[in-house]
Amino acid sequence: MHVDVTTDTTVTSRPTAVDLWETARSLGMPAALWRLPNQREKHSIVSFEETLPRVVVDLDELPAGFVVSRFDSQDEGPDKPARSLFIRADVQAIFPDDGPARVNYTTQPSHAFQQSLAHPPLRPTPAPSRVTVRPDTQHAAYVDGVTQAIDAMQQGSLRKVVLSRTKQVDFADVPDAVALFDRLCVKYPTAFVSAVSIPELGQIWLSATPERLISQRADGIFETMALAGTQSATFPDGTPKRPAEAMWSQKEIEEQAMVCRYIIECFKKIRLREYLEVGPKTIIAGNLMHLSTCFTIDTQAVHYPQLSTVMLRLLHPTSAVCGTPRDKAMDFIQQHEPHDRELYAGFIGPVNCPMSEDGPASHLFVHLRCMKLEGKLATLYAGAGLTEDSVPEREWQETEMKCQTLLSVLNE
């Protein structure tokens, strides 16, 4: 059933993103809020299922919703396909930049939800909350891990591995997730910005990621990208760099080329040759620059409507977050990273959601530049792609720069 809330007098006629988010949170309902790269309108969904189903991501089968996948979710054999959390879009809202929200129910709304949305709970501490970054205790272990990775690569068992670390930040008060989301949207217009509330885990995840994993547009165009190589988007004196001014080392060019080759190997596995490859080009991602190659395919022209579902299974986790060869890199990560990556470097995004007049589309992104919020504690995650030419201290500095993407909005 589709009910346009703007014509339904039992609920607030102009709910804001905050109203929906706080209503869902007060009732223990999962919710997602996102803004696609280079767009202004924001989207929000709420699910009435308090415990999220774990689904096989089949883009041809799933109803409208938002997928959240762990980094380590992979097929464990033909009968044990990878599973992801699925936030079904029981309530779906679009917030245009200049106009009232459009809200639809796709299932019969619960009475409690309607009642609560009519009198939405107050948002937490709208004023900026003070933050304290906990002192780093991971530097020595990280540098040691990089050194061990370089040894493994010099011995030839590994060609690339992405090693990550965490950083913890304490807020003085429980932060306002929607306010942080809004700040990320303003600061990173080219990123996919999201806030996801998962009550059963007691977590909210926030991110501003530059990396598209898979898009299946309403017009049948499939897109993916190879992203790697990192440098600051400013010169040491703080002046912004233009993409043409970026200097890339052999190590970074090779690191990104490995991601390209990994994607092309996936196309080869399904004998697909009709892809358009553009790049590598330097792109700006907030405070950073990366090398990016885009791959597009017209799924209608190649008569391959299930391409996105098939490629998702083959691609995740890509060499941009895991390494090459994939299984060896995964083993290295599991043996050397002291933390569980959880949703960091997994994939997230809307599936089969109406995003334009053309119809529903799916946009899945690699979950980078992200943090997990548990009450007043935030855990930030950042990794760096290592090759045998890596310099341990430089890789640590790279993870520091990646943490800045989110840190810089926490204190505003």
Ligand SMILES: C=C(O[C@H]1C=CC=C(C(=O)O)[C@@H]1O)C(=O)O
């Ligand atoms: C693993 C991360 O970034 C990936 C994406 C772009 C550049 C990367 C790099 O230069 O290492 C990483 O492959 C991260 O942000 O935590």
